Amino acid sequence: MGAEVSTAEANQNKSRRHPAVIEQEQCLDRIRDELLRLDLASHVLDLELYGYTILPAVKPMTFFDALRETILALGEEDRLAGRRIPLAGPEGSSYLVPWLLARNPIFEEAVMAEKPLALITYLMGESCQISSNHGHVRVCGDPPQGMHTDAPMVPDPIPEAPVASNMMWVLDDFTAASGATLVVPGSHHRRTHAAAGAAKMAVPIEAAKGSVIVFNGNLWHGAGARQDAGKRVGMTVYFNRMYVRPQEDLNAVISDEAIARNPPRFAHLVGRNNPYPARDFGFFNPKGYPYFAPTQSRFG
Numbered sequence: 001m002g003a004e005v006s007t008a009e010a011n012q013n014k015s016r017r018h019p020a021v022i023e024q025e026q027c028l029d030r031i032r033d034e035l036l037r038l039d040l041a042s043h044v045l046d047l048e049l050y051g052y053t054i055l056p057a058v059k060p061m062t063f064f065d066a067l068r069e070t071i072l073a074l075g076e077e078d079r080l081a082g083r084r085i086p087l088a089g090p091e092g093s094s095y096l097v098p099w100l101l102a103r104n105p106i107f108e109e110a111v112m113a114e115k116p117l118a119l120i121t122y123l124m125g126e127s128c129q130i131s132s133n134h135g136h137v138r139v140c141g142d143p144p145q146g147m148h149t150d151a152p153m154v155p156d157p158i159p160e161a162p163v164a165s166n167m168m169w170v171l172d173d174f175t176a177a178s179g180a181t182l183v184v185p186g187s188h189h190r191r192t193h194a195a196a197g198a199a200k201m202a203v204p205i206e207a208a209k210g211s212v213i214v215f216n217g218n219l220w221h222g223a224g225a226r227q228d229a230g231k232r233v234g235m236t237v238y239f240n241r242m243y244v245r246p247q248e249d250l251n252a253v254i255s256d257e258a259i260a261r262n263p264p265r266f267a268h269l270v271g272r273n274n275p276y277p278a279r280d281f282g283f284f285n286p287k288g289y290p291y292f293a294p295t296q297s298r299f300g
Helices: 002-015 019-037 041-049 061-080 106-111 114-124 256-260 264-269
Strands: 052-055 095-097 129-139 164-170 181-183 212-216 221-223 231-240
Touching: 019 041, 019 114, 041 052, 041 114, 041 212, 052 114, 061 095, 061 106, 061 129, 061 164, 061 231, 106 129, 106 231, 106 264, 114 164, 114 212, 114 231, 129 264, 256 264
Parallel strands: none
Antiparallel strands: 052 212, 095 129, 129 231, 164 212, 164 231, 181 221
């Protein structure tokens, strides 16, 4: 009888819980279930301890080859059009290839890859969106990138829940000599921008082609200098909280056809339902209302 009363009381107490509390718990359940289904528990531990993790063999190697070839072709298209963006100053040969997601459907498959996206969701919450999708081509002889966080306009102390985080697709082997991404392991816990001399504390993330590196945006990081001949190609998908302005206005350039051929979350990731900028303002905007409470949570 006592057990029955306890169960009844428990159910009654549960029924009194605020719907927002129940919704948040359901969100946590979804994220946990997805991480377990994809066997990502050790990668979550890496993210917590070191601020980054390496996912091997996310897609077939042929997919990584196709990504690399497409990025280089688009980079050449930019050069011929006179709009190539240098990564190492006007005298350097390294360059950025922007707006990838709007330029070829292959990038849609990359941003929706379930394992890296599940880890990004753990870091950024279900309401996060894509800020940009860039190719990075590093060439021998150019200097390393300065160490930084992915919270460039946020003053110290940086929020514990990152305002941005990254997945880096490894399209060539990342080694110290190839110009791998440099990081200061554990620096995401400091909640500050990269300190002077951070490069002297950094280590390269060595990862084989075919991997995806996911890292917390608060981690001190930067591209290393390439010493080998040839090019090192990587691709970032940069995610931000939906209340942060994105680097690229993807919602303005992604077609309805691209939305239709992808899972429903793709539309949200590119900003289809972001309430800002708004004509019907703010807290009374029905399109944005569902996100006001979730975006205040690390996992919302």
